[in-house]
Amino acid sequence: MTLSAQTINLIGTAAACCTTTSFVPQLLRVWRLKTARDISLIMFLVFSVGVFLWLVYGIYLHSFPITLANGATLALSLAILALKLRYDRG
Amino acid sequence: MTLSAQTINLIGTAAACCTTTSFVPQLLRVWRLKTARDISLIMFLVFSVGVFLWLVYGIYLHSFPITLANGATLALSLAILALKLRYDRG
Numbered sequence: 001m002t003l004s005a006q007t008i009n010l011i012g013t014a015a016a017c018c019t020t021t022s023f024v025p026q027l028l029r030v031w032r033l034k035t036a037r038d039i040s041l042i043m044f045l046v047f048s049v050g051v052f053l054w055l056v057y058g059i060y061l062h063s064f065p066i067t068l069a070n071g072a073t074l075a076l077s078l079a080i081l082a083l084k085l086r087y088d089r090g
Numbered sequence: 091m092t093l094s095a096q097t098i099n100l101i102g103t104a105a106a107c108c109t110t111t112s113f114v115p116q117l118l119r120v121w122r123l124k125t126a127r128d129i130s131l132i133m134f135l136v137f138s139v140g141v142f143l144w145l146v147y148g149i150y151l152h153s154f155p156i157t158l159a160n161g162a163t164l165a166l167s168l169a170i171l172a173l174k175l176r177y178d179r180g
Contacts, residue, residue, distance in 0.1 A: 003150055012147045018140025025132040038128035042115040050108025057102045060093055 016069035023076035027083070036084035044081045051077055106159035113166035117173070126174035134171045141167055 003011075030036045051074045058066030093101075120126045141164045148156030 008147060008150045011143050011150070015140050015143030015147055018136050018143060020140075022133045022135075022137035022140060025136070026130040029130040029133075030128065033128060036128050038120065038123060038126050040116040040119040043112045043119075045112075046108050046115070047112035050105050050110075050112060053101050053105030053108060057098060057105055060098045060101070 013065060016065055020069045020073045020076070023073060023080065027076055027080050030080055030083045030087070035087050036080070037088070039080070039084055041081075041084060041088075044077055044084065048074060048077045048081060103155060106155055110159045110162045110166070113163060113170065117166055117170050120170060120173045120177070125177050126170070127178070129170070129174055131171075131174060131178075134167055134174065138164060138167045138171060 026039075030039070051070050054070040055067060055074055058064075058068075058070055116129075120129070141160050144160040145157060145164055148154075148158075148160055
C-alpha cells in the first residue's frame with residue numbers, strides 16, 4: 001500500500017505529538033502523588049541525553065518538527081527528573 | 091559551527107540508541123520492584139501509540155534507523171505497559 005508524502009508527513013507529525021505529550025500525564029502524576037519511587041532515574045537520565053541529541057540533530061538538519069518535538073520532550077523529561085530527585089530525597 | 095553529514099548522522103544514531111535503551115532500566119526496575127504505581131498508564135499508552143506511528147513513518151520513509159529504533163522502543167514500552175497492568179491488578 002503506497003502513501004502520499006503528505007500522509008507520511010501527517011503520520012510523522014502525529015507520532016511527534018503523541019511521544020511528546022505522553023510525558024505530560026507522567027509529570028502530573030509525579031506532581032500529584034509527590035512520589036516517583038517506581039520511576040527509573042537512569043531511564044530519565046539516559047532518555048534526556050538522547051532527546052538532547054535528537055534536538056541537536058534536528059537543529060543541524062534544519063528540521064523544525066524534530067527540533068520542536070524534542071525541545072518540548074526535553075523540557076518535560078528534565079522536569080520529571082527534577083521532581084524525582086526532589087521527592088526521592090524525601 | 092558547521093558539522094559534516096557524517097557527524098550529524100552519528101548524533102542521530104547516538105540519540106536513537108539513548109532514547110531506545112533508556113527504557114531497559116525502567117523495565118528492569120518494574121520487574122524487580124514488582125510495582126509500577128508511580129508510572130502513568132496514560133503516558134505509556136500514548137507513548138506506545140506515538141512510537142508505533144514513528145515505526146510506520148520509518149517504514150514508509152525506508153529509514154532503517156528510525157524503523158529499528160522505534161521497533162525496539164515499542165517492544166520495551168509495551169512490555170512496561172503489560173507489567174504495569176499486571177502489578178496494578180495486585
